[in-house]
Amino acid sequence: MKTIKEIAEIIDGKVLCCHEKSDRHIEHAFASDLMSDVLTVEMDNLLLITGLANLQAIRTAEMSDISFIIFARNKKINSDIIALAEETGIMLIESPFSVFRISGELYKAGVKPVY
Amino acid sequence: MQFKYKIAGGDFTNAGNASSAVKKILKQLNVDHTVSKHIVVALYEAEVNIVAHAYSGVIEVNIDKNQIHIILDDKGPGIADIDQAMEEGYSTASPQVREMGFGAGMGLANMKRNADKMLISSELGKGTKVELIHYLKPDEG
Numbered sequence: 001m002k003t004i005k006e007i008a009e010i011i012d013g014k015v016l017c018c019h020e021k022s023d024r025h026i027e028h029a030f031a032s033d034l035m036s037d038v039l040t041v042e043m044d045n046l047l048l049i050t051g052l053a054n055l056q057a058i059r060t061a062e063m064s065d066i067s068f069i070i071f072a073r074n075k076k077i078n079s080d081i082i083a084l085a086e087e088t089g090i091m092l093i094e095s096p097f098s099v100f101r102i103s104g105e106l107y108k109a110g111v112k113p114v115y
Numbered sequence: 116m117q118f119k120y121k122i123a124g125g126d127f128t129n130a131g132n133a134s135s136a137v138k139k140i141l142k143q144l145n146v147d148h149t150v151s152k153h154i155v156v157a158l159y160e161a162e163v164n165i166v167a168h169a170y171s172g173v174i175e176v177n178i179d180k181n182q183i184h185i186i187l188d189d190k191g192p193g194i195a196d197i198d199q200a201m202e203e204g205y206s207t208a209s210p211q212v213r214e215m216g217f218g219a220g221m222g223l224a225n226m227k228r229n230a231d232k233m234l235i236s237s238e239l240g241k242g243t244k245v246e247l248i249h250y251l252k253p254d255e256g
Contacts, residue, residue: 035216059131
C-alpha cells in the first residue's frame with residue numbers, strides 16, 4: 001500500500017497543507033466533481049480526486065470523513081480553501097495531471113476503487 | 116439540548132458551517148461515528164439546499180438521548196411538486212449552484228437515504244420546511 005507522500009510523487013503533486021499526514025497509507029480513492037455523488041460514498045478515509053477547487057469540496061470532504069484531496073489540472077487553490085482544510089485536517093495536494101491521468105496512475109500503483 | 120443556526124440564501128462561502136458545527140457537537144457527545152456521518156451528510160445536503168434555493172433559513176437541532184430531530188425552515192420560493200423534486204435527477208438549481216458541485220438532483224434523495232425519517236412540507240411563494248429524524252438507538256427507535 002502506498003503512502004500519500006509516494007502518491008504525491010507519482011502524480012507530480014505539491015502538498016498544500018497538512019504535511020503531518022504524509023506517512024498515512026491510501027487504500028481507496030474516488031474521483032468526482034459532483035459533491036452530491038461524493039456524499040453517497042459510505043467508506044471513510046478515502047482519497048478524493050477532483051477538479052472542483054472551492055470551499056464546498058472541503059466541506060464535502062469534512063462531512064464524508066475524507067482525509068485527502070487531490071486537485072487536478074493546476075486549479076487555483078486560494079488561501080480560504082487551504083485555511084478551511086487546515087482547520088478540518090484535510091490534506092490537499094495539487095497536480096498538473098488530469099483527473100483521468102491521476103486516476104490511472106493511482107490505479108496502476110494499487111489504489112483501489114470504491115465501486 | 117437545542118442549537119439554532121441562521122442560514123443566508125446564496126451565501127456559498129458559509130454553506131456547511133452549521134453542519135460542521137453539528138458534526139463537532141456530535142463528536143463531543145460521542146455519538147456513534149456511522150450515525151453521526153449519516154446525520155451530517157443529510158444535514159449538509161439540506162443546508163446547501165437552503166443556500167441554493169431559499170432567501171434565508173433557520174436550522175434547529177434538537178438532541179435528546181433517543182433521537183436527533185433537525186428542523187430546517189426556510190423563506191423561499193417553495194417546492195411546487197414535492198414528489199417530482201424527490202425524483203433523482205430532477206433539479207431546478209442555477210448554473211452557479213452547479214459550479215459549486217451540486218444541483219444534480221441528488222440532494223433530497225441523499226437526505227432521505229441518510230435519515231431514519233424525513234418530512235417535507237412546502238408552500239409556494241413562502242418557503243419549505245424539512246424535518247430530519249435520526250434515532251440514536253435504532254433498535255428501540
